Amino acid sequence: MQTIFQKIKEIALKVDQAIKDQEMGYSEQCNASGDDQLKLDVYADELVEYGLRELPLVKAIISEEKEDVMPVHEEGKYTICYDPLDGSSIVDVNLSVGTIFGIYEGEPSGETLVASAYIVYGPRIEMVTVTRGGEVQHYRSGSSQLFNLCYKAVRLEEKGKLNAPGGTQKNWPPHHKAFIDSLFAEGYRLRYSGGMVPDLHQILLKGGGLFSYPGTSDKPDGKLRLLFEVLPFALIYETAGGEAVNEQGKRLLELKAKHIHDTSPCFFGSRYEIHKMKEAYGVL
Missing domain, CATH: 3.40.190.80 (D-Maltodextrin-Binding Protein; domain 2)
Structure with missing residues (x-):
């Protein structure tokens, strides 16, 4: 699983750069749910897809931006479902957005979800990961573009605010x-x-x-x-x-x-x- 998380970190740095550099206008396409796609949505989707395709562990990938399952490696073990740029409609006003990954072993469902991760693109790039039976871990990327562990075993209190x-x-x-x-x-x-x-x-x-x-x-x-x-x-x-x-x-x-x-x-x-x-x- 660490191989997949490492690849997600590499993808995150590329998506973050795209958010800073790429055009914000709408493309002429709609995603699988009928939503108009920003050009940035399409580009971020390509970055995630190309990155995940490099991993022999990945059997198939499913993007929120595409209609169908995309086979990758027949001998792979995991199906990865991802939202390449969640919240892209607020990128133009410079609010934080993210990328979400669900890693499934078998037909995707709550029962077969074995790990997940998300990236936050804000003033800093941050990443949160979890494996089933493990702990929620929080990472932050600094000027060195390396993700350093900030908090291990992130926990919610009984009542929030x-x-x-x-x-x-x-x-x-x-x-x-x-x-x-x-x-x-x-x-x-x-x-x-x-x-x-x-x-x-x-x-x-x-x-x-x-x-x-x-x-x-x-x-x-x-x-x-x-x-x-x-x-x-x-x-x-x-x-x-x-x-x-x-x-x-x-x-x-x-x-x-x-x-x-x-x-x-x-x-x-x-x-x-x-x-x-x-x-x-x-x-x-």
């Missing part, structure tokens, strides 16, 4: 709005940038809180993709001592995708916030 509610509020179900309002009434601070990676990263490193993206009237099955975004973060949050569930209170890591681009409502947080969410949704 941050609240990152996703989705357009007018489309929230009433019980979700009441739940979010109740957290603010308890003194939680709003931390929502429009980027999944930086928002979940902040909650993780600040000790806890809640990131939520419910089913909404316009997207009843949620917006975030199961294999590329939801499951990789679920493994990280559970390993860090938190919880990650859907709107029925079911562990996200128990979910299976019927299609590689399936989405799911999702809630990530400390144990206290997830307990409150289950109360609000009536799924205790």
Whole structure:
């Protein structure tokens, strides 16, 4: 697994440079979910794909930006699902964005996810990794472009202070709005940038809180993709001592995708916030 993590570090440095240098305009293409692609999305996708193809361990790769599975090495062991540039719509205003990787052994699902990683491109490049049964580790790249371990065994506290509610509020179900309002009434601070990676990263490193993206009237099955975004973060949050569930209170890591681009409502947080969410949704 360290071979894959090392390759991800190399890819991250190239994507970071692309963010600094590449044109920000839209391409003439849409991704597999029908979203307009930035030229930067397309270029970042190519950088990740070419990097992962160099690894004999990789059997197949699945990108959020492409419709189908891409076979790589028949003798490979892992299928890697990735979002090459999560939050790319906020690159033009210079907010932090990221890349997410889910590493699966077998048909991709919560049960076969064996490791995950994400990169944050902000004032510094940071990387968080986890292997199933291991620890959540946090790395930072400095001027030497080497990733140094900052924190080993990153842990969430029982209760946090941050609240990152996703989705357009007018489309929230009433019980979700009441739940979010109740957290603010308890003194939680709003931390929502429009980027999944930086928002979940902040909650993780600040000790806890809640990131939520419910089913909404316009997207009843949620917006975030199961294999590329939801499951990789679920493994990280559970390993860090938190919880990650859907709107029925079911562990996200128990979910299976019927299609590689399936989405799911999702809630990530400390144990206290997830307990409150289950109360609000009536799924205790």
